[in-house]
Amino acid sequence: MNRKIKSCCSLSPRNLLCLLLCLLLLTGCGGGTTDSDGLRIGVALYAQEDTFISSLSQCLERLAQEAESETGEKITLFISDARGNQTSQMDQVDRFLNRGCDVLCVNIVDRTAAAVVADKAQAENVPLIFFNRQPVEEDIQRWSQIYYVGASAQESGALQGRLVLEAWEKDRERLDRNGDGILQYAMLEGEPGHQDALIRTEYSVKALTDAGVEVEKLVNDTANWNRSLGAGRMSQWLEPYGDQIEVLFSNNDDMALGAIDAMRERDWQDWPLIVGIDGTAPALEAMASGQLYATVKNDEKGQAQAIIDLALALYNGEDPSQTVDLTDGQYVWLPYRPVTQDNLSQFLDPD
Secondary structure, three states, X not given: OOOOOOOHHHOOHHHXXXXXXXXXXXXXXXXXXXXXXXXEEEEEEOOOOOHHHHHHHHHHHHHHHHHHHHHOOOEEEEEEEOOOOHHHHHHHHHHHHHOOOOEEEEOOOOHHHHHHHHHHHHHOOOXXXXXXXXXXXHHHXXXXXXXXXXXXXXXXXXXXXHHHHXXXXXXXXXXXXXXXXXXXXXXXXXXXXXXXXXHHHHHHHHHHHHOOOOEEEEEEEEOOOOHHHHHHHHHHHHHHHOOOOOEEEEOOHHHHXXXXXXXXXXXXXXXXXXXXXXXXXXXXXXXXXXOOOEEEEOOHHHHHHHHHHHHHHHHOOOOHHHXXXXXXXXXXXXXXXXXXXXXXXXXXXXX
């Protein structure tokens, strides 16, 4: 049976135009970058309920809009929240890669899973930026298109310890409640075995012992960077240790604020000196009200800016070292800054 085959050349001009438009749209849905798509960034967060991470995420969105206006480059952020679950984050990473994201940014839940994420990104030839939660060096070095943006946990711990040292040297009589010449302290730690928690804990105390201050740890426990868990730990400690704790170290501000919540709930009168890390807005407010003694500022805006700048450079095929300050070719380090009553106003109104 004869069949008439209609050649595409016989299509009307209108139908031919429609066909060409469809082909262009189909091309734009595939992997790789196109002018119509612009830069697509997949951002996988470990837990958006973390105050610092939430603030960093907001900075990313704001700075992406500013960069879009300045460069004329369309920038789309896809942000996911793993809620502390590595399996969920892996699924989110897969979705970002499947939808053709040009750059992948991962705030890793479990640093032991970084190698798997790195291999997934490399297999799709998608540059990968880890941030805030640092994988081991071997995982960063798995591929030349892997980067890390963050700050030194050692620096944050040392600065926190120096803030306490300054308070001890300035007003030792008030801080040394029992007059024994020994600084008794409690320590709220982040996740069990987490690198930043271990390092911040070690170096905060080391700053004191290196200066010749004798210290005694009364109690310590992990609270997973969480305000409510920090409150729970402090509630457990108040009865047996509350009157003895002279300084409360906290690996981050959220747990320190949780400890403050616990003492306020119990109407506790004899507060220890409390120090945190991150410099979040709620922590700065607690400093302004005199509840939190000091904190160490973790530069969320600086980290977000470095991520956006690095992503744009990678997307445009530029040398990242010409855009951001790289250490060892793959690391962007942002400095911490101590926040005290003397400079608090600078952080409350940074603009």
